[in-house]
Amino acid sequence: xxxxxHIVGGGMAGAEAAWQAAEAGIDxxxxxxxxxxxxxxxxxxxxxxxxxxxxxxxxxxEQNAVGLLHWEMRAANGxxxxxxxxxxLPAGGALAVDRDAFSDWITNRLQGHPKVTVALGxxxxxxxxxxxxxxxxxxxxxxxxxxxxxxxxxxxxxxFDAIAPIVYFDSIDMSRAWMQSRYDKGETxxxxxxxxxxxxxxxxxxxxxxxxxxxxxxxxxEGETAGYFDGCLPIEVMAERGRETLRHGPMKPVGLTNxxxxxxxAHAVVQLRRDNKLGTLFNIVGFQxxxxxxxxxxxxxxxxxxxxxxxxxxxxxxxxxFLNSPTLLDSQMRLRSRPHIRFAxxxxxxxxxxxxxxxxxxxxxxxxxxxxxxxIAPPPPTxxxxxxxxxxxxxxxxxxxxxxxVNFGLFPPLEGVKxxxxxxxxxxxxxxxRAKIDMADWLRAQPxxx
Ligand SMILES: Cc1cc2nc3c(=O)[nH]c(=O)nc-3n(C[C@H](O)[C@H](O)[C@H](O)COP(=O)(O)OP(=O)(O)OC[C@H]3O[C@@H](n4cnc5c(N)ncnc54)[C@H](O)[C@@H]3O)c2cc1C
Numbered sequence: 001x002x003x004x005x006h007i008v009g010g011g012m013a014g015a016e017a018a019w020q021a022a023e024a025g026i027d028x029x030x031x032x033x034x035x036x037x038x039x040x041x042x043x044x045x046x047x048x049x050x051x052x053x054x055x056x057x058x059x060x061x062e063q064n065a066v067g068l069l070h071w072e073m074r075a076a077n078g079x080x081x082x083x084x085x086x087x088x089l090p091a092g093g094a095l096a097v098d099r100d101a102f103s104d105w106i107t108n109r110l111q112g113h114p115k116v117t118v119a120l121g122x123x124x125x126x127x128x129x130x131x132x133x134x135x136x137x138x139x140x141x142x143x144x145x146x147x148x149x150x151x152x153x154x155x156x157x158x159x160f161d162a163i164a165p166i167v168y169f170d171s172i173d174m175s176r177a178w179m180q181s182r183y184d185k186g187e188t189x190x191x192x193x194x195x196x197x198x199x200x201x202x203x204x205x206x207x208x209x210x211x212x213x214x215x216x217x218x219x220x221x222e223g224e225t226a227g228y229f230d231g232c233l234p235i236e237v238m239a240e241r242g243r244e245t246l247r248h249g250p251m252k253p254v255g256l257t258n259x260x261x262x263x264x265x266a267h268a269v270v271q272l273r274r275d276n277k278l279g280t281l282f283n284i285v286g287f288q289x290x291x292x293x294x295x296x297x298x299x300x301x302x303x304x305x306x307x308x309x310x311x312x313x314x315x316x317x318x319x320x321x322f323l324n325s326p327t328l329l330d331s332q333m334r335l336r337s338r339p340h341i342r343f344a345x346x347x348x349x350x351x352x353x354x355x356x357x358x359x360x361x362x363x364x365x366x367x368x369x370x371x372x373x374x375x376i377a378p379p380p381p382t383x384x385x386x387x388x389x390x391x392x393x394x395x396x397x398x399x400x401x402x403x404x405x406v407n408f409g410l411f412p413p414l415e416g417v418k419x420x421x422x423x424x425x426x427x428x429x430x431x432x433x434r435a436k437i438d439m440a441d442w443l444r445a446q447p448x449x450x
Contacts, residue, residue, distance in 0.1 A: 003371050004029055007133045008123045008144075010047040012080060012353050013345025013360030014135035015106050019079035020364030022115035024448040026371055030110065033122035039139040040319075046103040047110055047118070048080060048357075054102075056084055056354050059095040061436075063428045065406045069354050069384040070095060071432075072439045073361060079106060080357040126151055126341060131371055133363050135345040137356070140321040148323075151337060156324040161351075162232035162288040163402045165300055166281050166312040167272065168409050170419050172196065175260065177272075177305035182255035195273055196282055198305040199258050199266035205247065208268075208302050212239040215295035234289045234317060250286025270303050277395050281312050281409040283402075289315040308421065312407040313351075325349045326398040331378050332370075333363050333393065342367055349392045351403035358385050358406075365448060374447040383435045383442065387411050411435075 005021050007014045010032035018030045035045030042049050058064040061071035073081045084095055087102040110116050124143035126134075136144060149157045179193040186192040200208065212235060238245045247253070251268040258266060272282035284303075289296060296314045301307055325348045328335060333348065335341045344363035345356040362378065362385055369376045379386035381395075387410035396404065404410070408431055417427045 005131045005367050009136035011137045012357040015048040016080050016357045016360035017133050017364030020361055021368040022113050024368035026368045028116045029119050031119045031123050037122045046107045048103045048106040050099045054096050054099045056095040062432050065408050068432045069358050069406050072385050133342045133344050138320040138346045158322050161320040161403050163316045164283045164287040165315045166275050166283045168310045171310035173305045178259050195271045198270040198303045200268040202267045205268045209239050209243050211299045212236045216292040217290045232288050235287050312409045313405050322349045324401050325392040326396050329393050331393050332366050349403050351405050355406050376446050379442045380438045383439045
């Protein structure tokens with residue numbers, strides 16, 4: 001069989017995957033549709049173009065999960081991190097870069113690599129054979145999107161995300177909230193207590209609606225459409241349709257009894273649902289939103305029980321092509337129905353430049369190892385890369401799967417470390433210390449030449 005690795009999409013993930021495989025000695029063809037076919041967000045024909053912000057977020061590898069991901073990618077000879085470090089701009093604790101210099105350098109590096117051929121052109125179908133990684137990102141071209149949907153079934157490929165905020169369980173005040181499914185539905189105790197409920201009285205509800213209506217919202221980018229709205233209205237749009245709409249929708253108080261105040265009927269109830277198997281993260285059900293991030297934290301902390309909530313991620317709605325990876329991909333990031341095809345980057349249901357590049361890094365290494373006749377295990381779930389892969393390929397709830405940023409809620413909890421806000425600093429340090437050791441072991445164990 002031809003040992004060439006074809007990578008479709010020369011964004012954050014595709015560029016990193018190409019570099020990792022080429023450095024392992026594999027011949028790579030990197031297919032990129034730009035500048036022949038454009039997207040509404042990209043401005044250049046460069047590889048690894050940053051489409052919006054010029055920041056890779058926090059560079060703190062002891063207290064921040066993104067900073068830890070930077071550390072792991074540097075340890076793995078990551079191309080994106082090397083360029084980011086070389087083209088860094090002053091930005092406090094964040095890693096911000098000169099975006100043009102950053103992507104020019106990557107483009108030149110890959111075009112000049114003896115093992116890489118950059119082929120300009122759109123790929124519109126899934127191939128029947130060979131070794132492939134698809135890393136076509138949130139703005140995958142429509143013909144290819146249609147071909148992927150045909151393979152996966154249209155319900156398993158989304159074209160917009162609708163992200164409800166996700167809260168760390170240990171930041172919720174359980175003296176105000178309680179666990180119960182509506183009407184105690186469910187076969188098992190676990191199902192009957194699957195939801196976490198936060199009650200509101202009438203004054204709290206009215207104040208909450210006022211805050212929603214007056215909050216700052218983000219606008220859609222030019223070229224995005226809002227045609228998906230019917231299925232998943234942002235909560236603030238629901239509130240605009242009438243002050244009672246939410247009380248008849250996601251905040252309806254029926255079928256629930258507050259054990260802290262059983263004699264008082266709540267006027268409205270906000271429900272949260274488990275977002276991962278570990279039970280460390282809960283999403284606020286039906287609360288997808290276009291409110292600005294600052295406004296979201298102010299508004300959501302008005303919910304009784306969430307006054308001190310810490311958010312693993314805030315809500316959003318964007319044009320975003322992504323797979324239902326928990327059902328479609330195996331732990332090697334291969335499409336179960338066509339194992340010669342891997343997916344990487346944002347299309348796998350991670351979100352952000354760094355997370356996407358990290359998925360490209362792992363997919364590039366896995367594909368290279370496979371071509372060389374080996375299989376490498378995914379990075380351990382205790383590392384930032386491993387926590388993300390574990391989440392998208394099985395740890396997340398498939399039914400409600402939405403794109404995810406890296407955060408410590410995805411990591412297996414540590415025994416004997418203090419929980420809650422007070423213990424956070426020590427806990428994060430312990431997570432990052434553990435991850436660095438495990439990442440170094442994972443890299444050492446790999447059968448790759450570089
Ligand atoms: C409008 C917008 C703003 C964003 N802002 C931010 C931000 O500020 N910070 C952040 O961290 N993330 C942001 N993101 C998310 C960001 O795009 C991703 O995190 C990151 O770029 C994803 O990397 P990727 O490699 O998966 O996809 P991309 O970087 O988008 O790369 C995919 C590549 O595939 C190419 N392609 C698509 N279809 C085909 C095809 N059929 N054949 C060949 N090539 C194809 C595209 O041209 C593109 O170069 C934003 C996304 C959008 C859409």
